[in-house]
Amino acid sequence: MKRWQFIEEDRTLICGSEVIGITPKAAAVLGHLAARKDKIVPREELIDAVWPGLHVTPDLVREYIFDLRAALGDDAKSPRYIETVRGKGFRLIGDIVPTTRRDMVPHEASKGEIRPMIAVLRPDCYDTAPQWQGFMDGVAEDITIMLTRAREIAVVSRHSSFAIDTGQDLRDVATHLGAGYLLVSSIAVFDDTARIVFQLVDGRTGGYIWSHRSDDPIGALLPLGDKIVGQVANALVGWQGEVHRAEFRMIAGRDDASLNGYQHFVRACDPNLQRDANGLRKSLQHLDQCLARQPDLVSAWVMTCVVCHCLSTMSGFQDQALLKKYDRAVEKAFTLDPNDVYILYILALKSARSGDQVTAHSLIRRAMDQHSPDARSFLAISALCILIDWNPDAALEALDNGLSRITLPAGWHRMFEARLAFFLGDYSRAVDASMAGRDHVTALVFRCLSQAMSDDLDAASQTLATLRGHDAAFDFRSYANNLPIAHPEALARYYQAVARVTRLDDTTPHAVLAECTKWAAQ
Structure with a gap:
């Protein structure tokens, strides 16, 4: 024991x-x-x-x-x-x-980690006031704690990393700590401005691979610290985080047969594989290779859920083997980490889809109680708050919290924004957000609906044609059921817009049009 x-x-x-x-x-x-x-x-x-x-x-x-x-x-x-x-x-x-x-005993980082190991070193303080060293030490501690919640990396304890002499060659520091990456930082105070710099160092080469600088007015230190912790921790972790990017660059050009389990996971997350069904199936093959070697890697099971769901969407949820694989991945990920927000998000949607609103609401509460460093978690919570709970204030707070942690939001981040902005009635924001990424089904759906609600019917008609070009069998009713849009308020808003759009579409059956009109009137 x-x-x-x-x-x-x-x-x-x-x-x-x-x-x-x-x-x-x-x-x-x-x-x-x-x-x-x-x-x-x-x-x-x-x-x-x-x-x-x-x-x-x-x-x-x-x-x-x-x-x-x-x-x-x-x-x-x-x-x-x-x-x-x-x-x-x-x-x-x-x-x-x-x-x-204070009572913790320092320990050596374990050897032979199957995940990248990162050490957060004690910050340098270019100011003689002791309050700034204490402030930065607290920020570094909080970042360390946040990083421990990211399952795809390992973290050297603060007590080991703070005890190291950072005046030596950083490659020697990394070797001593058993870390592949070092996070170094500093603060310099000029009049009423604090300049805070974070840099991620490759422990193998000693070179800098990422940096973040902020110049903030000196005021309340607690919100300033929270902002920095959120931005830095989010930048480092996740499938598009800097550590993952560095690992991806390291294996670029290598033959698949030479990869270990974790490296198969890294390659499975390649955005270039997410563009079409063939790429997604290749991603799934890498995930299978990863999990055959590392069956307890939670992040690989979560990514399997994502890829299976994308492929199932393309097949109209008709591929039973994919659906079975998806269900197994959800179950396995939840068993390994019942606090992963994305898994709680998936389970809440599944419960709502099956009509079990009590379980869905319970899962939402649990998801909101987590403190993940990944902005993706906040975006997932924002979706739950609007699709199932119809809590616009909480949804907007979660969305803004997530986007504030991302310097340059990727297209898939903005799809969450487009969907939420539509349900909040901010149709111009929904259209702008949907334009930020490639023409994904979600972006097209809520762009089309927002244009219709803004009475820009010509644009809505063109977007609908693009949507049909991506998926000739697309059906607004099935989309709502599969998402699912579960709360009556959300359904009423959705079908009010669909009623306008379907009048532009000669292929829409009269029964569907009548159903949309009925929902919109409720």
Whole structure:
């Protein structure tokens, strides 16, 4: 049985070089159990401690206990860490030691990582005021914590990386820490402006491969720190993050047979493979090769979900083998990481599609409770908030939060914006966002609908023709069901626009037109 150190303030579990991030609520539950170790803690006591003054069902407590067990590798039937005492509550029985940052013992990074390892070094402070060193140390710590939540990379502990002498050759620093990449940073203060620079260093060559500079007025430090942490962490992780890009460049030109499991995953995420069905199937082959070697790589299972869904959309959801592969990938990814926001997003959509709104809403709450560094997570949450919850304020906040972390949003990021802007009634923003990327079905759908609602019928007709050119069998009703658009308010807005568009389309059956008119009137 592993001996875990639990840092509640950082919401992390640490065992050797293994660092697992958990949600704030899960950390609060574990913290309360740890404070009463070996004693039975009733559900009602946990609810009062973690959700004071709120009406919360016991089911939500069980969900967070499930999340903690998943993080710890525990089994409810044969518990080693958290025991369920039927009818009474829960008891912490395992070797979990509450620890503070200051008490942590440095450790060496593990060797032979199957994922890229990154070390966040202690920042340089070109100002004598001690507050700035403390501020930057806090920013670097928060970035380290955020990076531990990205499953496709590994992170050297802050205690090891901060203890290193950064005056030596950075290649030697990387070798000592066992890291492929180093994140170095500095701050210089000029009058009322703070210049903060982050640079990503290739540990093999010592060369800089990415940099980020911000010049911000000195004001409230907490929001400034949060902004920097969000932008830097998001830039580094994810399928289009700088670490992934560096790994992709490293294997460019290599034969597929020479790639290891992780490198097959990297090649599967090549944007050039996402352009058509043949490329997507090639991507799926790389993912199969990856998972045959590394079956526990969560990111590969998530990407399998994405690719299968794209291919299924192209086939009109008729390919049963693809749908079965998609379902298995969702199940496997959720088992490995029940806190991955994108998987929660997929499961919420699946639940809503099947009519199980209770489960869908529960999954949305869990997704909103995560603190992922990846902007994609916020974009996924924005979709759930509008398609299922019809919570425009929360949806817009999540969208803006996600886009604020991206310096140059890619086309697929803007498709989330186009869809949300349509449902918010901001049709000009929806059209502009849909134009930012290539002509994907989602971009074309909400561009067409927004143009129709803006009474730009000639443009809507041209967009509809383009949409039909991409998919001659496209049907607005099937699209709404497969997405799904589940909330009545969202459906009414959607079909109000579809009713206008279908009058431009001579191929639309009268029964469908009548149904659109009926929904629009509700």
